[in-house]
Amino acid sequence: MISEDAEIAQRTMVHVTLSEIGQQLKRARSEAGLTLMKVASDLRLSPAQVEAIEEGEADKLPPGPFVRGYVRNYARLFDMHQYTDHELVLDDAISEKPVSTRRSVVSRSQSKSSDPGVRFITYLVVLILLALVLIWWANQSGHLTQLKDAALEAISAESGQPPQPEAQPNQNGDYAMPLPQAQQQLQTPPVSAVVEEQRMSESSVMPTTITPVPEEEAPPAPATKAAAEAVAEMKDEALLRLYFNAASWVQVTDAKGNRVAVGLKKEGHEMNLAGEAPFTVLLGYAPGVDVFYQGNKFDHSSYERKGMARFDVGP
């Protein structure tokens, strides 16, 4: 009788080769007087399979788990408990991997996002991108400070210093400005002489109420007088005037590629710039800036895009 507290016996591993156990089984069978056919029918196996077990021919039998099962069933017929009650390890049975890698050729090409390799590369790429962004940001902030310095220089240039090394101050302290091409073709006398002449004519001949004629409308002839008027206008007004109704970034480059002005200007600021036309103007906030060229308002609304505007002003 089994007591209620009976525990299931701990299974231990029994290492044995198929040929060894086969011989033991064959001996037990002959001692019991059983034929191969009888055992085969009891085990529901073919006589050839039973013979293969007895002879230890593992290659004629199915792989590991099946052979182990057959041997155990065979041993049970003769109550060989050392094999039936413990885990049987057949050292020479063909062990087969339950899943071969034959089909892996197809599936290997598809890497999952959860693969450790893919994950590592992803993190690496993200880190590199972050590092690049940081480097760019650091460079950009350095560049901005340079721009600010340049803007400060430009502002100081407006207040009396020569903005460009090429610009030569004349005797009156005004900057020598290159004239428009049409005027240059007219072979105008030296600027200082013309200015003197203009002052004299204004005081004696020209009434003060007469408004200056815009340069574009000025007739090419008579040459001398028109040129004198144009130069007079240049004397009174700068070639390019910017008035800031709102704070805006500005960058002005003249035809020679000299940066005439650059920097952030505050509301109410006014800039008078001189240089060789045409000017390339870049405005950070175009709606807040009025641009006057040769005294006439230049409409830059058609160049605006998302508040910014980049356009050329000049003949």
Added chain:
Amino acid sequence: MFGRFKGFFSYDISIDLGTANTLIYVRGEGIVLDEPSVVAIRNEHGGTKRITAVGRDAKLMLGKTPGNIEAIRPMKDGVIADFTVTEKMLQHFIRKVHEKKFKLFSPSPRVLICVPCGATQVERRAIKESAVGAGAREVFLIEEPMAAAIGANMPVSDARGSMVLDIGGGTTEIAVISLNGIVYSNSVRIGGDRFDESIISYVRRNYGTLIGESTAERIKHSIGSAYPSTEVREIEVRGRNLAEGIPRSFTLNSNEILEALQEPLSGIVTAVKSALELTPPELGADIAERGMVLTGGGALLRDLDRLLMEETGLPVIVAEEPMTCVARGGGRALEIMDEHGGELFSLE
């Protein structure tokens, strides 16, 4: 993102979430947990419920609890019967597995769970969600017979039919496998629990005595048999006599238990026969040559293989360590999935 980070400190685990027992296989470490799927819940004042014990401790309480404690088996017939309790139980087991190694973070493992092939989509989803609720980072499902076949080292990738019969606590799964896929599968809701119920009802009918589930299970383990044997084994048990209302002790023998188990056993035999009928002839020939493999706790019932051998005329083999075949097979499937991609076993 944080879950992934925690994933570095968690295992890859395979769970055989069975009706009777839950087994957890940790990749690279083997079976680390084998506990009954039982949760004991204490009903506190104000209607709140608190988990008192899980697993082995809770099983000891089955049928012995006072009014405010109830011992629940949250799985029934291989699927979830109580979602919340299952989630809590899984959470407890996952923590228990991880507590030896990773204490700093709450575990966030990748989990592969074995489900009965007869489970509906709703039942599968419930299992998946309960695992996610228990803290799993990623959840994969694999059909139990496939995991069992892998765990039993059967040549599932061959172009040969392999038949596996997995007798669990709640269900019996029958499948014919070839080329890493299931060709035919069937699931009947007969398992170890039905054996216990049959023993209880047999004892009540013939002895007029009521015994509990634990006693019935002990009888089954000790003298349960599926095929007549010359050796008659006996066991002394105690139960409450229904007529007298007094606990009495009496003796049962293995032939009586064999008689008691006839109904569920014939259900399994019928299912196996119908599976053989519906198997394509080429694969049927392979099965006839090699035989079928028994896995699951039910395979430990004495002479069950002999019964099936007599009934089907085919060789029947009990796998090594049949109880852990499914969990081991699941763990192996997880490894294969990482090596060769998840589509090899059509994991969900």
